Amino acid sequence: MKLLDIGEVSERSGVAPSALRYYEDLGLITSCGRNGLRRQFGPEVLLQLSLITLGKAAGFALKDIAGMFGQGGRPELPRDQLHARADALEAQIHELTTLRDALRHVADCPAPSHLDCPKFQKLLRAGSLTAEV
Amino acid sequence: MKLLDIGEVSERSGVAPSALRYYEDLGLITSCGRNGLRRQFGPEVLLQLSLITLGKAAGFALKDIAGMFGQGGRPELPRDQLHARADALEAQIHELTTLRDALRHVADCPAPSHLDCPKFQKLLRAGSLTAEV
């Protein structure tokens, strides 16, 4: 079983060494020993880091991600949390869509102030979380 | 024209007074005068706040939002840049959609361990920035 030291893990995962140490502090990853002072990581850490990266991309906090690894680093995914995240992503997609449309409108609409343009207002109102103006 | 003071704006927009002052500091909103010490806002500020809220929900930094819709909703960017922004949003929407679908799949996949599920593996690999495991 070949062990990796932090530089190698960093290079192969694209995660900075300082971040790796930070993750270890938080308990997201575990080094499996030391060579002198140097942490040694088992190869499975790369897979874990993929999961972490993925989780971050999905908007999970590191703490939450930490909770998703059972003993032995095997992922233990909470279905309801995942669905909740998916819902949140869906909401964000909706916001992004509204924003995209608003941006395109602003780029093309000749009205002097967009805030006065009824089309623009309608777009914003479609953006849900909006106040009652 | 009826003016709102900060408490009213806060209540109607759902944005905390401290946040409103912060936004004013950053130049995202402008008060149109004072009554004594108290800021007075024109009603259009509510629409601006919708825009800001929307932008935030879409994941933009306040600075970015400031550039997209300057004061009065007039963008500070030329047309083509706005369209470029919109294009970028579209790409992001695509990514998030993929991620959302993947998340839902993972939440529902009956495979005993996600690591054994080919779709999950694909997702990890598709996590783009992912290491070669």
Place this chain on the structure above:
DNA sequence: CATTGACCTCAAGCTGACTTCAAGTGGCAG
């Protein structure tokens, strides 16, 4: 055997988006 250079630790710093706090101000109801 000495040097190198990648690692180590711990503390502090940073960015973003605010919140909280202490001390002060002033419009308005009574």
Place this chain on the structure above:
DNA sequence: CTGCCACTTGAAGTCAGCTTGAGGTCAATG
């Protein structure tokens, strides 16, 4: 006129997720 209370200011604090820096260690290379 008094007092209340919502506002004001500026500074400091908070949280996440790291990065940076100073000073130290040690395995491997020449």
